[in-house]
Amino acid sequence: MCTSGARIRTRAEMFSGGMSRRRLDAAHRNGSLTRLRRGVYADADTCGIAQRAALLGGTxxxxxxxxxxxxxxxxxxxxxxxxxxPDGHRRSGGAVTHWDxxxxxxxxxxxxxxxxxxxxxxxxxxxxxxxxxxxxxxxxxxxxxxxxxxxxxxxxxxxxxxxxxxxAESGLETLVRWRLREWGIRVRTQQNLVSVGRVDLLLGERLVVEVDGIENHASPERRHHDLVRDANAAAWGFVTLRFDYAMVIHDWPTVELALRGLLDRGIHLSDR
Structure with missing residues (x-):
């Protein structure tokens, strides 16, 4: 994100706000303003991606x-x-343009x-x-x-x-909840289980679903921690399915088959 208060403005906007031509030229010389293109300036602490959008004609x-x-x-x-x-001018650069x-x-x-x-x-x-x-x-x-x-x-x-x-604690959790909304099963999130701690999703009473983001579980230590959690969950009668980002986003049919395979057998029910 840009530094709080960082702005991109046209020269006309700055003049209408009380800035003189002399002050604008001085700010440009001392680096507190960056000239992006003719008549358009960015505060020095405006991030690069916002400046790129301005170079392409918008925000x-x-x-x-x-x-x-x-x-x-x-x-x-x-x-x-x-x-x-709508009255602006789209510049080249391979961007997706929204005219709104x-x-x-x-x-x-x-x-x-x-x-x-x-x-x-x-x-x-x-x-x-x-x-x-x-x-x-x-x-x-x-x-x-x-x-x-x-x-x-x-x-x-x-x-x-x-x-x-x-x-909601993560976008993956949101996505799985949404895709399960019409399955007719109870889905709870961020539930605390004895000897396990908080789990991402609990389907029914016994089926734990954990979804691991891109940034998680890269180290052997983290992997060991997850295995201990899953083993403790099993000791208390829970069954855990664990999916990573790539499976949820790019291979949902496999995730769905795994979930339905256990749900169809009633693994999520408390009276088994």
């Missing part, structure tokens, strides 16, 4: 803006997403709720829900924002808004 949008704001985003190779005013900057200055950062709507429209409901629960978890949006989103989206988006919760 960060969609998943690029969400990642920049520290929200969970389903990581995948993707071009930069840039929001441009109607009520904002060209380089004003978008509100989180606008970013979420862009994600829904551009990437689909799963990406939207992951970022939405992250925003709720971080208290970046409130009731008024949810009302606005519900009024400015489609039925699928409203279903995701109704489903979303503020206590």
């Amino acid at each position: 960060l949008a969609c998943v690029s803006a969400a990642r920049h704001e520290g929200l969970w985003v389903l990581a995948r190779a993707e071009p930069l997403h840039v929001a441009v005013r 900057r109607i009520d904002h200055d060209a380089f004003e950062p978008p509100h989180v709720r606008e970013v979420l709507r862009q994600i829904l429209r551009c990437c689909g409901v799963e990406d939207f829900l992951v970022a939405l629960e992250s925003a709720l978890h971080q208290r970046r949006i409130g009731g008024a924002d949810l009302t606005w989103l519900a009024a400015n989206t489609n039925e699928t988006g409203r279903e995701a808004i109704a489903f979303a919760r503020a206590d």
Whole structure:
């Protein structure tokens, strides 16, 4: 994220805000302002990705803006997403352009709720829900924002808004919960189990599902820790299935087959 207060502005905006030409030239010379292109300047502590979006004619949008704001985003190779005013000029650079900057200055950062709507429209409901629960978890949006989103989206988006919760611990957990929502089983998250600690998801009464992010479990020590947890869970009558990021994102059919295989046998039920 950019340093708090860092901005990208046009020369006309700075002049209208009271800055003189002499002060602007001095700020440019001393490095407190960086000239991005003709008539467009960035504060020196504005991060590179925001400057790149300005060079392309707008501001960060969609998943690029969400990642920049520290929200969970389903990581995948993707071009930069840039929001441009309808009267603006898109420049080359391989970016995905969003033409929805109607009520904002060209380089004003978008509100989180606008970013979420862009994600829904551009990437689909799963990406939207992951970022939405992250925003709720971080208290970046409130009731008024949810009302606005519900009024400015489609039925699928409203279903995701109704489903979303503020206590989700990770985007992978969000994704698995969403995909299991119509399976007719009880799904609880972040449950504390005796001798185990907190687990990601508990299906029914006995089936533990752990989802490991990209950054987790790279070391032998971490792997050993997980094996001890799983063994302790088994000692108390729980069955654990553990999936990594690649399986949830790129090989969901295998994850689904594993879950259904145990659920169909009633492993999740407490009376077995």
